[in-house]
Amino acid sequence: NAGVxxxxxxxxxxxxxxxxxxxxxxxxxxxxxxxxxxxxxGLKLIYYSVGAGITDKGxxxxxxxxxxxxxxxxxxxxxxxxxxxxxxxxxxxxYGTGGNQPQHFGDGTRLSIL
Amino acid sequence: AQTVxxxxxxxxxxxxxxxxxxxxxxxxxxxxxxxxxxQPPSRQMILVIRQEAYKQQxxxxxxxxxxxxxxxxxxxxxxxxxxxxDTAMYFCAFSGHQGGSEKLVxxxxxxxxxxx
Numbered sequence: 560n561a562g563v564x565x566x567x568x569x570x571x572x573x574x575x576x577x578x579x580x581x582x583x584x585x586x587x588x589x590x591x592x593x594x595x596x597x598x599x600x601g602l603k604l605i606y607y608s609v610g611a612g613i614t615d616k617g618x619x620x621x622x623x624x625x626x627x628x629x630x631x632x633x634x635x636x637x638x639x640x641x642x643x644x645x646x647x648x649x650x651x652x653x654y655g656t657g658g659n660q661p662q663h664f665g666d667g668t669r670l671s672i673l
Numbered sequence: 674a675q676t677v678x679x680x681x682x683x684x685x686x687x688x689x690x691x692x693x694x695x696x697x698x699x700x701x702x703x704x705x706x707x708x709x710x711x712q713p714p715s716r717q718m719i720l721v722i723r724q725e726a727y728k729q730q731x732x733x734x735x736x737x738x739x740x741x742x743x744x745x746x747x748x749x750x751x752x753x754x755x756x757x758x759d760t761a762m763y764f765c766a767f768s769g770h771q772g773g774s775e776k777l778v779x780x781x782x783x784x785x786x787x788x789x
Binding site: 600651 | 716764780781
């Protein structure tokens with residue numbers, strides 16, 4: 560049971576570089592989410608998707624883009640990396656809407672922008 | 674907007690003792706869910722327990738139980754017989770229906786250390 564798989568686990572970027580954080584789930588979940596966790600803080604929602612082809616902004620979407628071409632994959636793209644985007648990024652998925660169907664989390668990607 | 678507040682940034686307890694983690698939230702909704710997530714040093718987010726607001730009975734999962742006070746908007750987590758493996762960050766989270774889509778709102782977390 561792979562669950563939610565995130566790659567890479569660690570990455571260092573230079574300011575202005577771009578990269579894509581990968582997220583894949585094998586549970587046939589409709590809902591997928593991207594969160595960021597800053598030091599000493601809880602998780603904040605960046606983007607979410609309720610199904611293939613449908614995405615929407617969360618609380619902190621600026622500087623990020625997402626796409627959902629398949630049910631399984633939900634990549635997060637940083638176009639112009641900035642130091643403020645240094646954080647740990649978590650991808651999650653759920654079969655249904657949040658409360659009744661708990662979210663399953665990946666192991667996170669630690670991203671540093673220097 | 675919903676908010677979740679965890680006022681205790683850090684706690685420590687001796688192994689086998691009982692500890693209670695506090696959480697308060699603010700919402701105008703009547704039907705919602707509350708969660709406690711555990712994040713050990715491995716960084717993985719693990720669901721510990723959840724509570725449905727319309728259920729009066731407090732949820733229980735083995736050594737973990739909650740004290741849900743809906744009127745007071747309070748949702749505390751009790752860990753009985755603490756174990757070294759309980760050492761982790763604990764996050765309280767809220768999920769409601771505002772905006773037509775249910776999303777998790779997290780508190781800032783509390784660091785629990787269980788000492789031998």
